[in-house]
Amino acid sequence: MSDALQHIEAEIFNRLSRVIDPELGRSITDLGMISGVDAVPRPDDGIDVTIHVELTVKDCPLSETIIRQIDDAVASYSDATLVPHIEVSSMSQDKLAGLVADLKAERRQNPFTVPGVKTRIFAIASGKGGVGKSSVTANLAATFAAMGYDTAAIDADIYGFSLPRLFGVHAQPTNLNGMLMPVTAWGVKLMSIGMFAGADRAILWRGPRLQRSLEQFLSDVWWGEPDVLLLDLAPGTGDMAISVAQTLPNAELVVVTTPQPSASDIAVRSGLVALQVPMRVRGVVENMSYYDHKGERLRIFGQGGGQRVAQQLTSALGYDVPLMAQLPLLPEIREVGESGRPAVLNQDGTLTGTPLAAEFKSLAQQLMQS
Numbered sequence: 001m002s003d004a005l006q007h008i009e010a011e012i013f014n015r016l017s018r019v020i021d022p023e024l025g026r027s028i029t030d031l032g033m034i035s036g037v038d039a040v041p042r043p044d045d046g047i048d049v050t051i052h053v054e055l056t057v058k059d060c061p062l063s064e065t066i067i068r069q070i071d072d073a074v075a076s077y078s079d080a081t082l083v084p085h086i087e088v089s090s091m092s093q094d095k096l097a098g099l100v101a102d103l104k105a106e107r108r109q110n111p112f113t114v115p116g117v118k119t120r121i122f123a124i125a126s127g128k129g130g131v132g133k134s135s136v137t138a139n140l141a142a143t144f145a146a147m148g149y150d151t152a153a154i155d156a157d158i159y160g161f162s163l164p165r166l167f168g169v170h171a172q173p174t175n176l177n178g179m180l181m182p183v184t185a186w187g188v189k190l191m192s193i194g195m196f197a198g199a200d201r202a203i204l205w206r207g208p209r210l211q212r213s214l215e216q217f218l219s220d221v222w223w224g225e226p227d228v229l230l231l232d233l234a235p236g237t238g239d240m241a242i243s244v245a246q247t248l249p250n251a252e253l254v255v256v257t258t259p260q261p262s263a264s265d266i267a268v269r270s271g272l273v274a275l276q277v278p279m280r281v282r283g284v285v286e287n288m289s290y291y292d293h294k295g296e297r298l299r300i301f302g303q304g305g306g307q308r309v310a311q312q313l314t315s316a317l318g319y320d321v322p323l324m325a326q327l328p329l330l331p332e333i334r335e336v337g338e339s340g341r342p343a344v345l346n347q348d349g350t351l352t353g354t355p356l357a358a359e360f361k362s363l364a365q366q367l368m369q370s
């Protein structure tokens with residue numbers, strides 16, 4: 001083969017090394033997905049370039065993205081007229097098993113307990129149900145992502161999961177030989193039991209359920225190393241938070257309450273779990289604090305709940321547990337949320353200019369201050 005053709009093959013391979021597999025976050029050449037590049041002269045002076053691509057899973061949902069990027073990489077070569085041919089197949093079981101084993105070895109059991117891990121973990125809890133934990137989790141995650149943080153969120157509420165609906169996710173996580181890829185929506189890597197159907201869901205529901213499914217979500221999912229991980233906990237005052245503290249010792253608790261006393265009393269108890277396990281309570285969010293109606297601020301659910309929870313937790317725990325946000329009662333939170341887009345985001349995934357988005361941004365900033 002001529003040096004010129006060899007040079008083209010090497011050049012193309014080099015360019016392909018910059019194509020990143022969107023799920024694994026690694027270069028497709030590092031992952032062994034390019035099994036050959038063949039350059040052959042054509043009668044018309046051009047050069048046929050055949051690229052053999054081995055996808056990790058057949059009909060991988062992101063294969064179109066990868067192939068488009070491969071096309072672009074070939075097109076970026078301008079010293080000759082190249083005619084690309086992309087031959088797609090899937091990896092052999094052996095090769096895939098080797099790849100997954102390599103990735104797993106790199107990653108230890110639960111990636112979030114490795115010393116020095118940069119991920120900040122916030123578990124969103126409340127005593128009472130229906131106070132807006134999931135809405136707060138979804139909008140906060142979307143806000144972090146829009147602010148440029150690599151963000152992940154887990155629906156730890158295995159019976160009352162709601163993140164798939166709030167993020168408009170209908171896809172199933174890709175299963176790569178037992179390693180699950182989170183589904184990305186609105187810039188957030190998501191994992192929820194609600195994304196699994198039938199038998200897969202039954203498997204996740206087996207055993208001592210809460211802790212086991214959380215552990216599975218942490219160790220069997222390819223998370224990379226996100227800047228922020230949010231957990232939407234089930235309502236209740238004990239079990240779930242204790243499992244979280246045991247599984248994720250550096251998780252910090254954020255307590256959501258509504259303004260009325262009945263909700264705030266239970267919210268205090270959900271924070272007091274920090275007396276039993278070494279988990280820091282980071283702050284309190286009061287949801288449905290007020291409703292602005294024709295220039296008048298109506299306190300539909302009374303007032304003072306958030307402040308009360310913050311004060312009681314501060315005195316019980318012996319460190320400052322601030323009230324970090326008071327969020328309005330806003331029909332859009334429900335309406336936009338149910339349409340599959342967190343209310344703080346525009347269609348293009350940027351933060352809206354609304355006071356609500358500003359509140360969430362301020363909450364995100366406070367949480368990231370050590």
Ligand SMILES: Nc1ncnc2c1ncn2[C@@H]1O[C@H](COP(=O)(O)OP(=O)(O)OP(=O)(O)O)[C@@H](O)[C@H]1O
Nearest residue numbers: 129130131132133134135235288328329330333334
């Ligand atoms: N600030 C708000 N303004 C208007 N509607 C809201 C607000 N926060 C939450 N909601 C609505 O209230 C309902 C309950 O909220 P959400 O599901 O987030 O609560 P939750 O605490 O996660 O509930 P559960 O305990 O069932 O998990 C939803 O219909 C949601 O859209």
Ligand SMILES: [Mg+2]
Nearest residue numbers: 133134157162
């Ligand atoms: Mg919920």
